[in-house]
Amino acid sequence: MKWLFLVHQVQTPNSRERVKVWRLTRKVGALLYRNSVYVLPYSKERLEDSHWLCQQIRDAQGEASVFVSEAHDAGEDRILRHLFADAREGDFAQLDGALSRLLNRFRKPKSGRALPPAQLKALERELVVLESTHREIRRIDFFDHPAGPKVGRRLRQARFLLSGLGEKSGAFPGIRKHARTEFRGKIWATREQIHIDRLCSAWLIKRFIDPKAQFVFVEENKLPAHAIAFDLFGVEFSHQGDRCTFETLLESFQMKDRALASMGELVHDIDLKDGKFNRPEADGIDLIVRSLSGSMRNDRKTLAIGSQILDALYERLSSRSA
Numbered sequence: 015m016k017w018l019f020l021v022h023q024v025q026t027p028n029s030r031e032r033v034k035v036w037r038l039t040r041k042v043g044a045l046l047y048r049n050s051v052y053v054l055p056y057s058k059e060r061l062e063d064s065h066w067l068c069q070q071i072r073d074a075q076g077e078a079s080v081f082v083s084e085a086h087d088a089g090e091d092r093i094l095r096h097l098f099a100d101a102r103e104g105d106f107a108q109l110d111g112a113l114s115r116l117l118n119r120f121r122k123p124k125s126g127r128a129l130p131p132a133q134l135k136a137l138e139r140e141l142v143v144l145e146s147t148h149r150e151i152r153r154i155d156f157f158d159h160p161a162g163p164k165v166g167r168r169l170r171q172a173r174f175l176l177s178g179l180g181e182k183s184g185a186f187p188g189i190r191k192h193a194r195t196e197f198r199g200k201i202w203a204t205r206e207q208i209h210i211d212r213l214c215s216a217w218l219i220k221r222f223i224d225p226k227a228q229f230v231f232v233e234e235n236k237l238p239a240h241a242i243a244f245d246l247f248g249v250e251f252s253h254q255g256d257r258c259t260f261e262t263l264l265e266s267f268q269m270k271d272r273a274l275a276s277m278g279e280l281v282h283d284i285d286l287k288d289g290k291f292n293r294p295e296a297d298g299i300d301l302i303v304r305s306l307s308g309s310m311r312n313d314r315k316t317l318a319i320g321s322q323i324l325d326a327l328y329e330r331l332s333s334r335s336a
């Protein structure tokens with residue numbers, strides 16, 4: 015098979031720049047193969063990611079090049095595949111250990127009462143972090159390590175158990191309902207480098223909730239205080255229980271459209287990777303959105319072009335449900 019090799023050298027003594035490069039390398043899923051040589055299984059999307067990473071390294075006063083090559087024989091392929099298998103096995107094992115420690119704290123008081131709301135919220139925050147970590151590992155799990163689905167099932171079990179701990183206290187009362195007339199001409203903010211849930215949620219907001227909406231895509235610590243945040247940890251319009259942000263918005267604004275419900279299932283399967291709805295279109299939509307986001311490198315352009323695609327998808331799904 016074909017492989018991508020990234021050769022780089024960061025010459026700056028600035029430790030922040032070095033850490034930044036390391037994090038970016040981790041983000042695209044590249045692994046250290048030999049001294050200063052990183053490897054990725056080839057795809058057009060990963061080639062784009064590698065070129066983007068090279069530019070980031072050059073901006074940090076470094077040198078970087080990308081090469082595409084095929085393994086000489088099956089043995090060399092196995093060595094490289096094992097490199098990724100070992101890395102993901104370690105990632106999933108670490109996550110599974112953290113999940114086990116969290117599950118050990120899922121204990122109701124002997125009185126049978128629900129846990130205090132503050133304790134439930136603390137457990138919820140930790141579980142959300144673990145769910146997010148699982149999604150990030152799956153995103154760079156190029157060879158589908160068998161530990162991925164196993165940890166995913168345990169996370170869904172943890173989510174179910176946690177909802178049970180809060181049943182009697184009302185700590186999880188459901189999603190608050192809103193009228194769309196309350197949200198007109200607002201500024202909406204989320205993290206930059208949008209992908210499926212943020213892109214589709216922004217489209218949903220603009221088309222069905224707030225036609226005059228303005229969007230801000232920035233680093234999480236630079237969000238405007240007056241903006242309505244979405245798809246961010248701890249805010250109202252974000253993941254709630256096992257729902258993605260798109261699903262939360264649908265329920266919050268009481269949208270019963272069948273085509274939108276189908277789109278919510280697609281976004282859920284792509285974003286949460288739990289196979290809940292088993293939508294056959296999910297992989298294709300995921301590839302389109304990732305390719306769009308990767309080639310644009312500009313969230314406003316991604317939203318503009320992505321909205322045209324989502325308009326067409328919505329019309330198609332509407333005609334099916336008519």
